[in-house]
Amino acid sequence: MLWYRLGLIGVCAWLTLPAAAATFRVGLLHGDAEVFDYELSVIRLALDHAPGPQTLEVVPLPKVPQNRVFAMLHEAHPKINVFFSGYSPEREESLLQVNIPMTRGLLGYRLFAVRKDRMAELSPIDTLYELQQVTVGSGTGWPENRILEHNGIKLVTSQYENLWRMLEYQRFDLFHRGIQEIFTELAKPGRDNLAMLPGVALAMRYDYFLYVSKSRPDLHDILKQGLMKAYDDGSFMDNFRHHPANRAALDQGELDKRQIIWLETPETSRTLDQIPDRYWHLPSQQE
Template sequence: MLFRVLPGLLCLLFATQASAATFRVGLLHGDARIFDYELSVIRLALAHAPGQHELEVVPMPGVPQNRIFAILNQTPGPINLFFSGYSPEREQRLRQVDIPMTRGLLGVRLFAVDNARLDELSGIHSLDDLRQWRIGSGTGWPENTIMRQNGLDLKTSSYDNLWEMLNYERFDLFHRGIQEIFTELARPGRENLAVLPGVALAFRYDYFLYVARDRTDLHDILLQGLQTAYRNGAFMDHFLSHPQIRTALDQSRLQNRRLIRLALPESSALGRIPARYWYTPNGRTASNP
């Protein structure tokens, strides 16, 4: 009798173990304040997925994104989850959770500029105007491809160096997401910088969650959790109530800005993601050539 019961107990034990996973997310720049919303989305997904899951944050300051993705594919490794901007290469090399984390707000960009140059740069009204200026962007950032395809002149370096380069006028504008820029400009030592008024970039783009190609288990937990949160309204409630999102929408005042829209490649896989997952910014569309 004992041996007939034991297999059932083992199955129950294995099922319990299978329903619990520990996610170790690598944190670019190592600054949890900047990515508070993105981390909260991961926690939301895990809370709405079946099973009991844990999240550990692994700061990775100074580590380039390409290196982080290489680490992500190591088994075992220090991390098994990362969020980053979309790129076709990342989608092919890794397993992507096809729900944009910020509903596309990452594709709405404002420009950090030197206070002393606000008047000089206030004449930017269209894509053609923007092409006349140098824009700071991160080395290896996937949106660089989209921007260059639209004719923008990018100067690239590491994230930390870009702020110094802006101070030394190595380029004219530094593009940042609307949910990032206000937190970043509030940091000490950036009192001489400001957000360029009256204009914003807009293109379909966002952070996505990535796991190693062979970790379908982790992928499915995250996808199921986010889909459930959308179905029961928890995702939208969280999105609209999170302080970073509210602050970003309030302070960016997109309705008062010209939106310079960038075209995506026709083959971009971002077009297959349902419209219900994307936020549509309201603003005046610039007269792009």
Template sequence: MNVQRRILAAVVAIGICIVLIAGKQAHAEVFRLAILHGDVEVFDYEIGVVKLALEYADGDHQLELVLLPRTPQERLLRLMEDGTEINVFFTGHSPAREQHFLQVDFPMTRGLLGNRIFITRPDMLSALQRVETLDDLKQFSVGSGTDWPDTTVFRENGFNVVSSTYANLWKMLENERFDIFNRGIHEAFVEIEQQRDQGRDLVIDHSVQVIYPFDYFLYVNRTDTRRHAILTQGLQRAHASGAFDSYFNKHPMIKRVLEDSKMSERKHFMIDNPGMSERLRNLPSDYWRVF
């Protein structure tokens, strides 16, 4: 009888384990993350933020990178609405995106993305060195993406903005269609090497820097409350534990930017972000960092 009871107990225990494993698998989600321009190198840091979120969230979730070169941001957002090819995307905040999608309320670069510097041609460097005021800087035409929130920010602040697709902007800069290409400070140092490898004679300006409150945020379909909750939980936990700060401070791209950009030696120009929502203004202050 004791043997029978032990066998029965073992069978029940195995059954419980199977149920638990099945339940865990049933609640695991696959995150198909769209990578803008298909450029894993440029967005290595942001991809790591998503991995960190999934690591600190409950459940055993999977991350798949979906590389979509030559696909504009707005097209990627429409694909996410469909939900078959991709189901999560990071992009610059805008009021329309905040309203149309579920936004994970955590600035992915702690506001570093709102520190904008410029890639230009070597012949423009001396003129940029003579810039003393914001009005001086506005004499330069600025290249920016057709569907980027940054484009609206620069235009609303009185800059002459020339817009096109990301790939075209590099050709246009090279062919003198505009003067300076607006880039996030942590993007420029990777991108300039890529462009030089393609034979383009372009440089990073070290004279000026434009700053406004701005960042990448994660977005999912408005009906996808499950993935939204997972990403929110993971980032909040990673932040509370100190893991997010550790990742930020140790990431090679961030470390290089903070060292090579020489922010303290630049002329800084603060401008307004007309798309800064109350929701973003009310985020915990320690989510952001002053650079």
């Protein structure tokens, strides 16, 4: 009986112990914290709502290709242990994916950057067939490339840091960007001769997800629990509605005034299909 009581006391003490502290080293593609400020705010929100004192370290990776970043994560490289990126079946299979879309699917809505002197030539585009007649810039290794190519869109690919210059030099006609990214990117110095193509948007069921190594299920669980708590107390939606990048996307993006070209998604998963609708934004929703 004494052993049982001591055992019970030990279990109760273990249950009341504070959650162990963890350091989340988040790899930042392109090393651009300004462009990814919203995504970083989602991670901070998750850690603020998670049990235990968690620490966030942002690790800029300006020259590292995305495929190499995932190899580092898979190998449990000490430099990073968390990464956010667009969904792909391979990533879901090889890593632990936190199944809460970070931008509520806004990333799946794409607007096009274009040279201002080609605006009149290209602005009539508002059908998939017309889009298939031009070339579109995209990043090497970006998972959405397969969706775009599956729908007959001709891509010219390179590393992100080269793509804006390639657009200026007319190596391709249009550069697709996430609706919550394009306003910040076009406002950067040296891009005065670029603008956003009016009247049209691409759309696909797609988003950034958080990924960790399968050897670190503790990190996965902390992030998932934190995001779910942030949804439950309303702080996730408050951050989503009021973050400047999203506010610009929802207000200036004017999806309700654009011809939306929905793309067929060739590769998805049962897990992705089962994500509740409450985690996705629809243009008709008043956020």
